[in-house]
Amino acid sequence: MNRIRLGLIAFLMVWMGSCQKKTEECTLDAELLGEPLELEITRLEDEFFQAKTPLDFAYLLEKYPEFADQFLEQDLYLSQDSLISNLVQVHGDPGLRSLYDSVKVEFEDLSWLETDLENAFRYIRFYFPDFKAPKVYTFVSGFGSDLLVSEDMLVIGLDYFLPSDHSFQPDLPIYIAERYQREYLVPMVVLAISSRYNQxxxxxxxxLSEMIYYGKSYHFVKSILPCTSDQFIIGYTPEEIEECWANEEYIWSHFVENELLYETNPFEIRKYIGEAPFTDAISTKAPGRLGRWMGWNVVDDYRMNQQVDLAVLMGEPDAEKIFRQSEYRPRRPE
Structure with a gap:
């Protein structure tokens, strides 16, 4: 496998070069989307903020036991009375009620979310017939939890997905907070569900194993949401995606020249996989998590070359096999 050896200086010189990625026409499968699927979004934030007394909250905990157990984690409290006391106090806080009011204004209508989730769940069920749509709840947690995804239940913390210019924002680094927009919401949910099938x-x-794991995850999301931009799947800006494609060969040469694929040092692995504003081991101009992006490219090539079903891909635990049989080669800029 011939590789062009380039140092960091050469990489920095070409990094800002541009390459327009080709966009393909995308249409959803009308027949598949016509399959019946029942989904209803229950807006728990309304019920909990309308509750006033301990008796009201006790009723809600009994009405939604899975939510109380998994999201509110009532087992962590000394007693249910202790949890109820906390809920009464928290939901009476003026700041949290103001946050709730903001969410109600921004997300008055959730028909778009219901439609997008229904479509995603239909696609998942097509590839994985055992999949059953979970109960879907929304909530305002005061930035306590963004998403909870289990086999039976999906809880969405709508306060996390307020517009980026809103006065209420989660306490997150900017490069992560930028991904908490409504366009990212359904891809985040599907990404979380992918772990259920990612062997x-x-x-x-x-x-390499980490790269392939994330590559399979992103490929899963793209297969389930085929008309969704890569931006909302991996969380790069369009400009960052364009620059990654323009410099794919140089990024790959860094992994090969430094013999990184079989690196097992977790501190080294984190440089290429972990959350960060940039991948400084390559360049401060390179977005973070570049190892995940490279893994996505490898997995795309594997499925294209081997023509395997999505379920077969997700069930393949051998990262080395996927890498070798992908016959991956970086694309040259046009």
Whole structure:
């Protein structure tokens, strides 16, 4: 495999070069979307903010036991009375009620979310017939939790997804907070669901294994949401995506020249996989998590070349096999 050896200086010189990624026409499968699927979004924020007395909250905890157990984590409290006392106090806080009012204004209508989730769940069920749509709840947690995704229940903390210019914002680094927009919401949900089907080899502690794991996750989301921009799947800006494609060969050469694919040092792996504003091991102009993006490219090539079903891809735990059979080669800028 011939690779062009380039140092950091050369990389920095070409990094800002541009390459327009081709966009393909996208249409959803009308027949698949016509399959019946029942989904109803229950707006728990309304019920909890309308509650006033301990008796009101006790009723809600009994009405939604899964929510009380998994989201409110009532087992962590000394007693249910202790949880109820906390809920009464929290929901009487003027700041939280103001946040709730803001959410009600911004998300008065959730028909778009219901439609997008229904479509996503239909696609998942097509590839994985055992999939059952979970109960869907929304909530305002005061930035306590953004998403809870289990087999039976999905809880969405709507306060996390207020517009970026809103006065209420979660206490997150800017490069992460920028991804908490409504366009990212359904891709985040699908990404979380992907872990249910993403089989791995727990003995494989290499960077390659991490790259392939995330590559399979992003490929899953793109397969379930085929008309969704890569921006809302991986969380790069369009400009960052364009620059990554323009410099794919140089990014890949960094992994190869530094013999990183079989690296097992978790501190080294984190440089390329972990959340960060940029991948400084390559360049401060390179977006973070570049190892995940490279893994996505490898997985795309594997599925294209091997023509396997999505369920087969997700059930393949051998990262080395996926890498070898992908016959991955960086695309050259046009």
């Amino acid at each position: 791995t080899n727990p003995q494989d502690k290499t960077l």
